Amino acid sequence: MMDTPFNAVVPMLCVVFAALAVMMAEAFRGRDEQMALGGLGIVGLVGAAVSSMLLWNRNASSFGVIVADNFGLFVTMTLVIVGVLTIMFSSVVVRRDGLPAGEYYALVLFAVVGMIMMATANDLLVIFIALEILSLAVYVLTGIRRDDPRATEAAFKYFLLGAFSSAFFLYGIAFTYGVSGSTRLDRIGAFLAAQSMSDSPLILVAIGMLLVGFAFKISAVPFHMWTPDAYEGAPAVVTGFMSTGVKAAAFAAFTRVFLSAFEPFSVDWAPMIWILAVATMILGTVVGVAQTNVKRMLAYSSIAHGGYLLVGLIAANDVGKAAILFYLLAYAVTNVAAFGVIALLGTRDAANDELRDFSGLWHGRPALAALMTVCLLSLGGLPPTAGFIGKWYIFSAAVSAGYYGLAIIGVLTSVVSVFFYLRVVVMMYMEERDPGLAAPAHVGGVGMVALVASIVVIFYLGVLPTRVLDLAAESISTIF
């Protein structure tokens, strides 16, 4: 790749152009003409992936606010994978549910743009704009099924509370700017490191406000309450997308902001995040046990997973930082696939996401049941899946940083969480199909391809994690 000042934004631009192309194609589409709009999007995402690989190890930076360092590129790759899988699952769902294809894919792609921007931004203002881009797109995607009151409700709740949290986030940026005179993370970091400001309440309040904004996006307790509603109300494939992509992007920015700009204040923010992490792990797990709706159960599970990721952030040693990256990837692939199964099981009129809808799935659709089992085992952190390596890595980071309490709580909650993942497995294998239920829906080819691909990745990460772990370690070595 040529060295130009714009290198760092190339991955993002690929996706932007794909989104624009999708919109144009939709505009000029004949009334009943079929177009592979999703395919267009995948082309753009692949372009983003290729350009990310070319940018690897080059530390490109554009406009001073977008940095394509390895950390950002690793997350970008994760987001591309999430995007590709989502589009593949969507291709089945969009046709089945009669969703507006052009708008749908354009919004997914724009959301990915926002996520990539957030992961590579080096400026609080850009992070905020990226946050809004992805949030707006996801709010609309949540409510894209206009005929479903649950979806409309979920979208609206998500939107209102998201706006509320954005206000805090913006306030935090303003305070930070007021103290340091800049929104660039490197300058803020340098400024804070140079002055001894440990007693300044202003900067602490700014950190607190930014923490609130991030905590909302990663649905940490007590900023999580929108999560179960939004996840349950949204179409399953969108839920898979937002539970992984938004979380990955928010975590990338969270890590970058707190471990670069606010690193001098880690003594101050670590205890607070400790509290959030513990509350998040415990609540996500315990309430998850009582759920009877699989989507809702997975919503609580994803809350808990946010807690595990926070553990890595607190540990903040090299292992911890690399663990965050690895965990994000493992969690993203697994969760997208799990929601993909739910999406594929649904029909236009019924979501089929209650626990009993899974009864006897093994007898009707053995392949789907087996794939779902792998996803659930990976979420539960059982070897030899991606989830196990991720958890092991996170907890060993916590232990080696001396956070024994976190490790104990983390292990305990993940042990308990297996209980509710396995409940679905039990339903699928050890129950007879409820005679009142319709036979499980037929699954389209593209969706199945996406599922099998995710499973391959899950096992790859679980059995041969070394390559990816090295990449993750390489990613954090260049920054922080």
Added chain:
Amino acid sequence: MPETLIFYALSGFAIGASAMVIGQRNPMYSVMMLIASFGALAGLYVQLDAPFVAVAQIIIYAGAIMVLFLFVVMLLNAPKEDGSEWDRSHPLRQPAVVRLGGLLASLLVVQLGWALLSARGLGGGVAAFGDAETVSSVRVLGRVLFSEYVFAFEATSILILVAMVGAVVLARREGEGS
């Protein structure tokens, strides 16, 4: 001294108007109060030597956006908020709970005030940026916007595009486009 007086008057007015926006039952009045609040904010910007921002505030917010709001309110023809759905027996609707919310909000205000008051003399970083003269200059503002913040500026266009697409999707009538 008169500057301080004007400042307090304007901020008091802005706060009062904002409170009335929430307090009004009639959406039309709410919109009007919002315009008043924006006007007061514009006054504050003038006081801060930022006439450009003040004018932009009036033109864009108080002007364009509020007109749109008014149209929407009138088109929906909702003279009053519909209060019939209030379920007063719900445990979270009890006065005590509502008061707790109020208490939390005022606590937040106190905290912010506390933080700002105890942080006098800080903000050296901002002061270094330039004196009032330069900050208020449209020319300088334009330069900064298209050099230092050019990416943020361009990225905003994507944000607006997403918002437009979103509005189209949500405004589409059911069953269309399938």
Added chain:
Amino acid sequence: MLALIPLFPLLGFLVNALFGRRLSKTVSGGVASAVMVASFAVSAFTVWGLAGLPVEERAIDQTVYTWIASGDFVLDLALRLDPLSAVMILVITGIGSLIHIYSTAYMHDEVDSEFARYFSYLNLFAAFMLVLVLGANFLVMFVGWEGVGLCSYLLIGFWFKKPSAIDAGKKAFVVNRIGDYAFILGMLLLFARFGTLDFQQLAAVVAGIPPEVGVFGVLSIASLLLFVGATGKSAQIPLYVWLPDAMEGPTPVSALIHAATMVTAGVYMIGRNAVLFSHAPETLMIVAVVGALTALMAATIGLVQNDMKRVLAYSTVSQLGLMFLAMGVGAFGAGIFHLYTHAFFKALLFLGSGAVIHALHGEQDIRNMGGLKKDLPITYWTFLIGALAIAGVPLLSGFFSKDELLFEAFREGHTVLWLMGAVASLMTAAYMFRLVFLTFHGERRHDAPAPVHQLEDESAAQAHDDSHGAGARPHDAPPAMAFVLIVLALGSVLAGYVGVPHALGGHNQLAAWLAPSFAAPGGVAEGLHVLSEGEAALEFTLMGVSTAIALGGIAIAVLIWLRRPQIAASMAERYPVVHRWLLNKYYVDEAYDATVVQPIRVGSERALWRGFDVRVIDGAVNGVGAIVAGSANILRLLQTGMVRTYAGSMLIGVVFILGYYLWR
């Protein structure tokens, strides 16, 4: 080469899991058994190679590949065959093969797809178990550890139409998870303290640390956590409750998993970390006491149970207790020896009981059996051999291992523990023969239940024609099952002769074979204890005591349950409280339910879910259910207003965070 051993069963699993629905029973059962036999052949071959090496080099390492390597943390997917794991893989693949063969006949009534599902689980289990024992570090062992837990869960709940089977599966899983939790913590602690999880490296490091006598340091805590994990897997106090319920699974599963292999994982784990445990004498003491208590308690419960498999289950718990007792007094070789002989006779007993249950079409209550001796001769004689072996009758395998174990306990000066073990042995002999007598001797108390599919009048006719009607007679085991029973019976007799004690002129080859596995690497294997004159005399004395115990237990059984059945009844009448407590297993299940299960369930459901979620969140959903889309609805939605609660929750968070920073 080593990797092939678990790979064969894994291959069998894949075949049956992916194509099992399209395969006939002969093919899927055949494939499953063949892979096990192949795995056994490979094991035998490699162990043969191992035995050919000089003692100090007796270990074969194979790094399949580097599993996790990141920075200075390197973890290989490494397998290690040393004398200890050699014994284990032979037991697992050997007895595993037999049980697979047995199962082809036992499970023949299942439909094709279920049959394949059964064998796929069974193969997967064997693969994980082999990974467990071959793993060269904790993480690989943990893969197997979790895997066997999962498979046992699936197999216990195999007959998912029985609600009791599902409950039992769930119970096993939950209880095991508690143990696993401690196990992971122990593992993390060792990793944090020593920076390695490799057994060899760990042993080398630990060997350089003075034993924590009288103090409870890192080693003691870590080993105690590991031991708690072992109590889960190996069914010891306080986590033994799942094992008796696990008998809800098919009988061959009980034989394979809950007697011969999986439950021994905990004992094996302690043997594998012998150096670590011997440097934590306080923990070892706890291990010994828990083992002895479990042995005693389970034996008392076994005396009064009426379900055939349940009696065997409690005897398993009790025998495992004895193994832990041996481990706890530092007699690692004796513990593994007993593990090895126990695998034979317990598998035999379970499979024999399976043959009885099979013949009686699912009847498991021994009160409804009796007089089966004539109908099931093969089953009877093999079962009898198994019972003699477990009772510790001289010259059978159980005698040698149990005797060595108790002798070591006594020699190490743990007289009380020895006494507890001896009493448990006495009771074992008694209840095993109670089982034999009630099942095979005496009056037949069953009315030879006809096969379910037979016509009504036919069975009525048979009821008349009790003695002559051939159809009414329970059938003895079919050839595949009979073959397995006979092989196992031979094993139960002969297996002990690898460890004939010196006092009887033997050389105790097994102990010598195992010794290097319990020593620190590089260090000289502690020379085998050469018995002094006095000790040899002591061993003879104790051997006599053991023999007396075994025969005494059998005599008691003969007296109470064969000659004077009324004694049992009058005893139960005279001490109703004791009887009731024993029959209800000391009410441990009920106590756990009241103190642990209910509070958690109620807490989760009421406090967190009902209070928080249902009220707050579902309230909103229900309120909204009737609303149709549109902007008016959105306004209305606002007014149902639960979003405010969410915002309120956020506000609490904000105020809390800011307050923390401002006023801490």
